[in-house]
């Protein structure tokens with residue numbers, strides 16, 4: 231099965247009502263490849279999700295940036311997977327390194343969240359990635375394999391999961407992984423899937439790269455065999471996000 235190029239835009243905790251209107255207008259006017267070529271998902275903060283969903287062109291989907299680990303209830307400040315499904319929000323980002331580092335989300339907790347979100351019919355962008363210290367210690371593959379294993383332990387199908395490899399040292403720093411560095415980890419993760427899950431999952435699961443992706447580095451990264459798209463932070467708030475979406479054309483060549 232072919233892996234359709236996937237571009238996610240993670241707006242993180244950014245934006246005002248006016249900013250959101252401008253971003254949506256840019257996306258709606260942008261000349262982007264057809265949905266046969268690229269799947270585009272943007273992830274506004276919760277408070278803007280329904281507005282963005284209703285005002286955005288139908289070819290672009292939306293994702294939440296997080297959801298609660300189990301069924302909703304007395305969990306002040308949380309948003310449940312059921313609520314997202316009820317609103318018609320198709321995707322959720324889980325396991326982002328900012329949540330792992332700042333909010334103490336463990337590999338196991340992320341695995342539970344992914345499983346519960348899938349059980350409620352959501353599709354998941356699951357994030358993994360090593361810190362600079364871990365890379366320098368030579369443990370990158372070990373770290374991302376353990377993060378991915380914790381998800382594999384809790385789910386029975388990868389059909390509705392996109393795996394985002396986001397080296398922590400590249401996030402928001404302007405220090406993008408080189409195409410070779412990204413390819414090496416993506417290929418390692420694909421090998422891991424083949425050995426630990428199945429050849430089918432290895433061949434069909436999209437592994438996308440995140441960390442300082444920009445309009446100027448996206449094409450070279452997209453040209454790597456095992457890079458199936460991007461999860462974009464800062465640049466997804468800017469018009470250059472359209473150029474990043476267009477990097478999908480590289481895969482057609």
Ligand SMILES: O=C[C@H](O)COP(=O)(O)O
Nearest residue numbers: 240401402441442463464
């Ligand atoms: O989710 C997106 C990543 O954290 C990348 O963020 P960035 O593109 O601002 O480095």
